[in-house]
Amino acid sequence: LSNKSQALLQYNPVHNKVPALVHNGKPITESSTILEYIDETWKQAPRLLPDDPYQRAKVRFWASFIQQQILRLQLFAGVSQVITRGGEAQEEAIGELLEKMNILEEEMKKLLPNGVSVIEVQNLGLLDILVGAVLSPHKAQEEVAGVQILDPEKNPLILSWVTAWNQLTTVQELLPPHDKIVGLLQSVNKTALGSSG
Numbered sequence: 001l002s003n004k005s006q007a008l009l010q011y012n013p014v015h016n017k018v019p020a021l022v023h024n025g026k027p028i029t030e031s032s033t034i035l036e037y038i039d040e041t042w043k044q045a046p047r048l049l050p051d052d053p054y055q056r057a058k059v060r061f062w063a064s065f066i067q068q069q070i071l072r073l074q075l076f077a078g079v080s081q082v083i084t085r086g087g088e089a090q091e092e093a094i095g096e097l098l099e100k101m102n103i104l105e106e107e108m109k110k111l112l113p114n115g116v117s118v119i120e121v122q123n124l125g126l127l128d129i130l131v132g133a134v135l136s137p138h139k140a141q142e143e144v145a146g147v148q149i150l151d152p153e154k155n156p157l158i159l160s161w162v163t164a165w166n167q168l169t170t171v172q173e174l175l176p177p178h179d180k181i182v183g184l185l186q187s188v189n190k191t192a193l194g195s196s197g
């Protein structure tokens with residue numbers, strides 16, 4: 001973000017980043033903290049985390065895996081890093097991303113043995129949001145990075161999960177069109193290439 005508002009600097013003085021939620025005049029920052037705050041404040045369905053402590057722990061573990069491993073290697077940091085680093089380092093980063101994606105596929109098969117063919121808004125969970133938010137623009141990322149991130153043979157569950165996410169009415173209303181995401185990623189990469197000299 002180049003032109004940060006006074007409100008953003010005021011509400012997220014530590015990182016100056018979005019998202020920041022302001023509730024009753026008080027700021028909450030970091031997307032996962034915001035989601036948990038929403039879940040604890042508005043207790044009606046959908047409940048984002050399960051009630052059972054062990055199931056909650058598992059969901060939190062995979063939520064952190066998606067954010068710290070997959071998102072880190074992908075989207076803004078990942079795609080620009082892959083492009084700017086080039087050569088061997090590029091292959092290494094792509095290899096690591098695909099490896100993490102396969103781990104996610106195998107582990108989600110255990111967590112969701114029936115797969116995900118449809119997401120019901122009333123039963124929306126934290127992992128639906130993270131898988132959807134992080135991976136729904138995967139086609140644009142694949143186009144910009146020139147690499148397949150989700151393989152239908154190796155990642156059928158994740159792909160059907162992303163498809164189910166993309167079918168939600170709210171997502172269809174809010175997700176920018178493919179070309180716009182491609183343009184955004186290209187401009188992020190251009191900036192990254194410029195700043196890397």
Ligand SMILES: N[C@@H](CCC(=O)N[C@@H](CS)C(=O)NCC(=O)O)C(=O)O
Nearest residue numbers: 001002016017018019029030031032
């Ligand atoms: N870990 C943070 C990441 C926040 C983040 O990276 N936000 C980006 C946009 S998606 C941002 O505001 N970037 C502006 C900047 O770095 O100046 C979260 O999950 O909330």
